[in-house]
Amino acid sequence: MTHARQAWIVACWEFRRYFKWKDQIIGIAFFLGLSGFAWFAGWLGTRNDGNTVTIAVAGTRPAAGGRVAFVPAAATDSARVHALRAGAVNGMLVQQADGVWELLVEKEPTYRAELARLLSDELRRERLAGTGLTEADLARLLEPARIEVRFVDRQRGDRGLAEKVAAGTVIFIMTMAVFNSLAYLLTGITSEKQTRVTECVVSAISPQAWIDGKVLGIAGFTLVSVGNMVVGALVLAFAAQFVWDFPWPEGAVRAGVLITLLLFGVLGLLLWNSFFAAVAATISDPNTSTRTSLMMVPLIPVVMSLAVLRDPDALLSRFLAVFPLTSAPALPMRLVLSDPGLLEIGLAVLLLAGAIWLMRRLAGGIFEIGMLLYGKEPTLREMVRWARRVS
Amino acid sequence: MSAPLLRVDGVTKTFVGRAAVETLSFDVRPGEVFALLGPNGAGKTTTVRMLVGIIQPDAGRITFSVNGATAPTMPPELTGYLPEERGLYREISVQRTLVYFGMLRGMDRREAAARASEWLETMGLSDRSAERLDALSKGNQQRVQLIAAVLHRPRLAILDEPFTGLDPLSQEFFLELVRELKGAGTTIILSAHQMDLVERAADRVLLLNRGREILSGSVREMHERLDARPRLCLTLEADADDAVLEQDEDVQELRRDGDDAHVTLRARSSMPSFLARVMGRLPVRSIATESPRLHDVFVRAVREDDARAAAEAS
Numbered sequence: 018m019t020h021a022r023q024a025w026i027v028a029c030w031e032f033r034r035y036f037k038w039k040d041q042i043i044g045i046a047f048f049l050g051l052s053g054f055a056w057f058a059g060w061l062g063t064r065n066d067g068n069t070v071t072i073a074v075a076g077t078r079p080a081a082g083g084r085v086a087f088v089p090a091a092a093t094d095s096a097r098v099h100a101l102r103a104g105a106v107n108g109m110l111v112q113q114a115d116g117v118w119e120l121l122v123e124k125e126p127t128y129r130a131e132l133a134r135l136l137s138d139e140l141r142r143e144r145l146a147g148t149g150l151t152e153a154d155l156a157r158l159l160e161p162a163r164i165e166v167r168f169v170d171r172q173r174g175d176r177g178l179a180e181k182v183a184a185g186t187v188i189f190i191m192t193m194a195v196f197n198s199l200a201y202l203l204t205g206i207t208s209e210k211q212t213r214v215t216e217c218v219v220s221a222i223s224p225q226a227w228i229d230g231k232v233l234g235i236a237g238f239t240l241v242s243v244g245n246m247v248v249g250a251l252v253l254a255f256a257a258q259f260v261w262d263f264p265w266p267e268g269a270v271r272a273g274v275l276i277t278l279l280l281f282g283v284l285g286l287l288l289w290n291s292f293f294a295a296v297a298a299t300i301s302d303p304n305t306s307t308r309t310s311l312m313m314v315p316l317i318p319v320v321m322s323l324a325v326l327r328d329p330d331a332l333l334s335r336f337l338a339v340f341p342l343t344s345a346p347a348l349p350m351r352l353v354l355s356d357p358g359l360l361e362i363g364l365a366v367l368l369l370a371g372a373i374w375l376m377r378r379l380a381g382g383i384f385e386i387g388m389l390l391y392g393k394e395p396t397l398r399e400m401v402r403w404a405r406r407v408s
Numbered sequence: 409m410s411a412p413l414l415r416v417d418g419v420t421k422t423f424v425g426r427a428a429v430e431t432l433s434f435d436v437r438p439g440e441v442f443a444l445l446g447p448n449g450a451g452k453t454t455t456v457r458m459l460v461g462i463i464q465p466d467a468g469r470i471t472f473s474v475n476g477a478t479a480p481t482m483p484p485e486l487t488g489y490l491p492e493e494r495g496l497y498r499e500i501s502v503q504r505t506l507v508y509f510g511m512l513r514g515m516d517r518r519e520a521a522a523r524a525s526e527w528l529e530t531m532g533l534s535d536r537s538a539e540r541l542d543a544l545s546k547g548n549q550q551r552v553q554l555i556a557a558v559l560h561r562p563r564l565a566i567l568d569e570p571f572t573g574l575d576p577l578s579q580e581f582f583l584e585l586v587r588e589l590k591g592a593g594t595t596i597i598l599s600a601h602q603m604d605l606v607e608r609a610a611d612r613v614l615l616l617n618r619g620r621e622i623l624s625g626s627v628r629e630m631h632e633r634l635d636a637r638p639r640l641c642l643t644l645e646a647d648a649d650d651a652v653l654e655q656d657e658d659v660q661e662l663r664r665d666g667d668d669a670h671v672t673l674r675a676r677s678s679m680p681s682f683l684a685r686v687m688g689r690l691p692v693r694s695i696a697t698e699s700p701r702l703h704d705v706f707v708r709a710v711r712e713d714d715a716r717a718a719a720e721a722s
Contacts, residue, residue: 018485018514026511034500213495217556220460220489221512 020229023222027230032238035201041242045249052253070128072120073097073106079139083131097121108132116140180274184353188319188346190243191282195289195315197239202231202290203312206297206388215388224385228298229377232290240283277362278349284369285345288376289315295380298387299400322347329354339365341372411473413438413564413595414459414482419468421454428454430619431468436597438563441590443606444599446616447710452599453492455616456568459597460489474563485514488562492569492599494553498542502533502552505541506559513560520559527555547578554582558589565589568599583609603703615706617713623705630705638673639698640683645691652689658682670698 073090081087090109091097097109101123109121110132118136120126145155209215218227296311321343325334329351337347338357344365351357357365382403412435421429429451436442444452457463458470461481472482496505503524510520528534531551533544541549550573558565567586571579579602586596586609600606606613607627615623615630623630637660644650644667653662653669658677663670673682683695 023512026508030508034497209495209497212498213491213493214497215495216457216460216462216491216493217489217496217509217553218512219462220487220491221484221509 018222020223020226023226024229024233027222027227028234028237031205031231031234034205035235035238036241041245044242045245048246048249049253052250070108070132071106072108072110072132073100074110076112079135082135082138085128085131085135180271180353183275184278184349187278187282188349190247191285191345192315192319194236194239194243194282194286197242198235198286198290199293199312199315201235201238202293203297203300205231205235206294207300207302210298210301210388219385219388224388225378225381227388228291228294228381228384231294232287232377236283236286236290240286274352277352280366281345281349281369284366284373288341288345288369288373291373291376291380295383295387295400298384318343319346322350325350325354335361339368341365341368344369411438412436413473414597415469415471415473416455416459417469417471419455419458419465419470421451421458421463421465423454427619429458429465429616432616432619432621433468434614434621434624436595438595439590439593440611441586441596441598441609443610443613444597444616445601445603445606445613445706447601449618450616451619452616453568454619456492456566456597456599459566460487472564482564484512485560486563488513488557488560488565488594490554490557490565490567490570492572494550496541496549496553496556499540501538502528502541502544503537506552506556509556510559513562515560523559523561524555527559531555547574550574550578551581554585558594561592562594564595564597566597566599569601570598571600571602571605579605601706603701603706607702613702615709617710618717622713623709627702628699630702637675638677638679640671640673640679641696641698642669642671642686642690642692643667643694643696644669645693648691650690652686656682656686667693 068084070085072085072087074087075090078087078089087110088106090111091100098121100106101109101121104123107122107128108126111119111121113119120129120132126132141155145152150158209218292314293312318337322337324331325337325347328334334347334351334355335357337343338351339348339361348357348362348365352362383400386403387400414436416432416434419429419432420427432451432455434442444455446452454463458465459482470480471478472480474482474486503521506524506527507517507520510523511517515523525534525537528537533548533551536544536548541552544552554567554570557567570582570586574582583605586598590596598606598610610627612626613624613630614621642653646667648667650662650664650669653659653671658673658681659671660674661670661672673679679697686692
């Protein structure tokens with residue numbers, strides 16, 4: 018039996034081991050339910066329930082607005098406090114100086130921002146009246162400079178925002194998929210060690226075929242799971258467009274860009290899955306192992322790649338976009354913010370594919386010994402030595 | 409005599425400076441049941457793992473001869489392996505697990521499913537095929553594990569401690585299965601320490617101690633090489649006086665067990681002469697010759713080897 022056939026049998030097994038339609042449907046239903054609840058909570062929060070806030074003012078009353086109403090304050094301090102304690106008014110406003118007010122309250126004024134806005138409007142009107150300027154004059158004075166960007170390639174301008182959203186979404190989804198895979202690889206491999214399945218498998222196939230199959234199978238499972246969630250989100254957004262007037266994102270993503278984004282996402286997932294499989298093989302008990310902290314390593318390239326946002330054409334950004342450990346998140350960013358060119362994309366794909374091949378070989382070396390080692394966890398030096406055996 | 413299926417030649421394996429197996433040599437012929445015996449830590453499992461290819465020897469050679477060609481490993485589709493450290497996927501159904509292991513050994517899905525159903529029927533587990541493995545008793549889990557090892561009808565089955573953890577009935581069942589596999593032409597390598605069971609199943613045995621061979625051959629040969637003294641069991645009439653036996657010059661050891669008198673004669677004694685002498689003087693109901701049990705052979709050989717090693721060390 019060929020290596021590819023062995024790896025494929027394992028990949029199918031790992032996929033079916035975790036993939037259950039029932040779980041997928043429950044996951045989507047939970048996601049939709051949670052989204053619906055979030056929308057409902059937001060709707061409740063913005064709904065005007067008719068409660069007004071009554072503020073007593075000593076002296077000139079500002080113009081009312083929103084749910085805030087102003088009434089004249091009682092003449093004496095004791096009468097004002099009595100009105101507050103009786104709940105006849107929510108607050109007592111006294112002007113201390115030009116632009117400074119004191120608000121006397123019984124409880125935390127949750128309407129504070131709204132009140133501040135009304136007082137600011139009042140103050141601005143008073144001051145404008147003194148200068149002879151109109152509101153329109155003031156608006157013109159404060160208007161910032163505007164730059165209208167026009168691209169030589171007009172289509173790029175039309176699609177820019179949509180492609181940025183697509184790139185951000187793909188990176189976010191792939192990061193989710195990476196950590197989702199991590200969880201399944203960690204629990205799957207450590208449980209295989211704990212239940213002593215290892216010897217049965219490695220007596221039938223090579224450890225390299227086993228790890229290759231695992232990496233492929235779990236990558237496939239997480240991609241399908243995350244894909245189902247994305248489909249669920251799209252269905253929700255589509256429904257929301259009609260039911261709640263939710264704005265459907267406009268613009269389009271070029272097919273080439275979308276394919277490149279997905280390609281880098283999948284390659285990045287395979288790279289980190291190989292790394293996780295090797296680390297998991299050296300863990301005897303995930304509850305007590307300190308090695309689980311290594312599982313956060315894939316966050317480093319994502320954080321580093323944020324440098325591309327600041328200046329996509331800087332030397333660092335160009336390096337991150339082709340360096341195999343960072344290219345999966347960095348190149349998609351450069352792709353939508355700049356113009357990396359086919360040569361750079363091709364080089365990044367080649368280097369990333371090479372890194373995957375090397376990582377799977379190194380991981381295979383660690384996996385081969387790690388899976389048969391019970392009880393004691395190897396040191397990092399030992400892991401490096403095992404990995405070097407295959408090079 | 410047919411050419412060996414397996415030849416182990418001067419194999420050594422060392423872990424952290426300690427030899428787990430040391431210059432071990434033996435061969436296994438096609439169709440025989442070959443038993444690796446030894447106390448805990450003797451090197452049986454290390455030897456088995458080298459045979460399966462899970463670990464590699466530091467020195468020496470392991471050679472398999474299949475269809476006229478020789479190779480350092482046996483093709484997985486021709487090998488079945490029941491490891492000492494047993495384990496299958498607990499959360500997955502029995503049938504799916506068996507099909508997976510069948511496919512890993514080169515079967516296609518349909519063939520593996522059909523064969524798994526047959527084996528589950530044979531093992532009395534056909535009504536449990538859809539259940540998760542962890543829903544089965546430990547004995548039944550071991551049966552499933554054994555099926556996984558031989559589902560694909562291997563030419564060579566390597567069974568490491570197959571009787572461990574089984575109740576006597578299950579041990580008998582496994583023993584019968586070993587015989588059936590042998591009858592079907594499968595060569596079997598057993599690693600075990602249940603001597604009574606091995607004695608009934610094995611054609612040849614190899615006794616290991618501290619990683620080295622201390623005895624090998626057929627069960628009969630081992631008995632003879634270790635203790636060639638004639639042994640008899642005389643069943644006497646009730647209240648017979650065995651003073652005749654105690655005083656006989658050919659009797660070296662005498663042990664009474666109810667009406668049975670177990671007699672060990674001196675090495676050069678003649679059994680017919682001894683019998684002719686005592687038959688007229690003792691009321692004997694029956695006579696049987698005895699061989700030392702493999703268990704006794706095992707204990708004695710290991711103790712002698714340990715004593716020799718201790719003497720060398722001092």
